[in-house]
Structure formats: C-alpha cells, structure tokens
Amino acid sequence: MNLPSVTIAKGGIERILSGHVWIYRTDLAAIPTAEPGAIVRVIDRKKRYWGQALYSDKSQIALRLLTRETRLFDRAFLAERIAAAEAFRKQVVEGAQAYRMVASEGDQLPSLIIDRYGDCFVLQTLSQGMENLKHPVVEILQEQFSPRCVLERNDVAVRELEGLPEQKGVLAGESTSEVVVVENGVRFSVDLLGGQKTGGFLDQRENRAAAKKYARGRLLDCFTYTGGFALTLARHCESVVAVDSSGEALALARRNQELNAISNVGFQEANCFDFLKAADQAGQRFDAVVLDPPPFARHKSNVASALRGYKELNLRALKMLNPGGYLITCSCSYHVSEADLLDAIAGAALDAHRTVSVVERRMQSRDHPILLTVPETHYLKCLILRVL
16 A cells, blocks of 8 residues: 555544544644645554545644545545445435435545535535545546536635635536425525535435424424525415525525415515514414524534523524424534533523423434544434423
C-alpha cells in the first residue's frame, strides 16, 4: 500500500476502538508530512496499522477514517460505497423522488453528502480529502446513474475550517436549478442552487408523513420554509396558517401551493416568535401546531440559551392548542439531546398549565443513517405530543 502514513497517539487509538471515525489533531503522535487532503495509512508508534483516512492539515479533525480494511481505498472502493448507499435507499425511501443518497459518516464516506432530486444530484464535499475526490465522485455518478445534472452546493461555512472556498455550480450535465419532485403525494419545486442546504430539507420527509395522522381542524405551521409540513398536512385540515420570516422561501411555498392546487393554506411572513406571542394574545386557537425551527445551538456553548428558546416556543404553542390537539415539535440541534428537549417542553407544559402526553418520539428520515458509535450523526429530534 503506497500511501503516506500518519502516526496516532493513544488518544487516537482509543477513538478508533470506541468506533468513532474522527481523530483530532491533538491525538496525532507527530506532525504529518502528507499532502493536504491525501488518503493516508493510519499507524501507531509501534507501526501497527489502524486503517486508511482522509487527512486535513487545517481542521481540528485531522483524520476521517475511511476503512479499517487493508485493501486500498481506491476509485473502485469509492464506487462500491456509493452503490451500497443507493442500494440501502431502495429499501427505505419508499418511492420518494428526493432523498439523501449518501450521508457522510452514516454511509462510511465521511464529509461527503449526495442528495438526489429525481435525475439531478447535488453534492457537498466538506473536507480537504473529499474535495480531492470530488471529480471521481462525479464520474462515478455519471457511470452509475446517467444523471441529467450534477451540482455542488459547497457554499457552506464549515468548509472554511478546512481552508476551502465556498462555491456552488454545475459540475456535469445541464445547467438546472429548479426541479419538481413528489414527496408524500405532494409536488414540490426545489431550488437546487438557491435553496437552503442542497435545496430542501429531506430529513423531515418521514416525519411529515407521520404527522398526517394527527393533522386536523385548524393547523399552524411555524418555520414553514417552502411549505413542507403545511402542504403535506393541508388535505387533512380545514385551514392552515403557515409562517416564515423569509419572503424568498414563502414565494417558493406559494409556488408549491399552486403546483398542488391547494386553497386552504395561508402563508404569512413574520418572525415566528413574534407571531406566536401576538396570536396567543389575540386568543387564536389551533387543533394542531408544527414547530420546525432552525438550529438554536450550533455550538455546545449555546445549549442553555437554545433550551430557553425551545421552552418559549413550545410554551406559546401549547397555550394555543385546543384540548385533544397535537403538537409536532422538532429540534435539529445536535447539542440539544432528546432528553434536554423533553425537559424543556415539560417545563413549558407546566407553565402553560397543560397536561401533555407523548404520542411518538421520532428522528431524521432513514436515508440519514445514525451510527451508534458516532453520536454526531443523530441530530434531528421530532416529538408528536397531545394536549389532554
């Protein structure tokens, strides 16, 4: 195996033995001489082999483990991993046209994300090593899937930690930005180059489907973005009020509304905290409320303030729910655990003088796999609660 070697210290060995795939710079035994982004052999001071990894000379995550096998991680190995990821999706996406086909560590391809929207693929290469593999990835996608287009959405701040520029654009095929996909029987127009993430929030697909069982009467959808929950649940409700602070997102939401000829949804541009406070003071009541906010705790130091935000948000919602009503409430903050979220909502329920039962405890869709030994892969919590 003609690869440069990186030597790890005891802490790095312990990380690997614990099942994690990240090795921090502080767990290296010596300063590597490998080129930035190289695939390297991981060894210890006794020259024992521990696997192959992507090396970064900038990030605090110095090594991202690709495999413990001795077989060389080459283009064929990469192609097999991508094919295996797609094979798993055929089992779990249940006919969805848009889904996460490769979910980084969850598919043993750390720092690589590939989202599929019909015959268009959008990728993110979030480390130096995966950036070096970007063109082989595009070639493999062309060989295996004959896509209409392959785009990159590398306009994300995390690339700065790797010394990489933010960029987006077409890597292969047509110059396509907008595509229309069907999810849970609803048509959605997705802006692949201008939307958030890679164009849509694919991790909530199964939660939107599950929420249909509890949608009824008058529904409030906060942080609606492009109407994912609102339009999925509209046919089960008398009326829907959908709120978001982004006028651009709401323009696409109304476009999605037109695509589906749905007439019982009203979109409002407003800060959701302000809207909830005003609606509560005005005496508005709902039979179901959806809360799907952006992450409140991007860093561990933000957890306390995030929990205050989750408590306030859920307190407002619980006060406006009719007896027997349902609250579908979410957190995509990795640093806020499900236990933390439940505790915050329990405090909100007490302050609102409401008795609340847990109907379902859910997570991200199955095309976003969770590795038991990599807790960072479990970030989305979705709770379906009932007010008694």
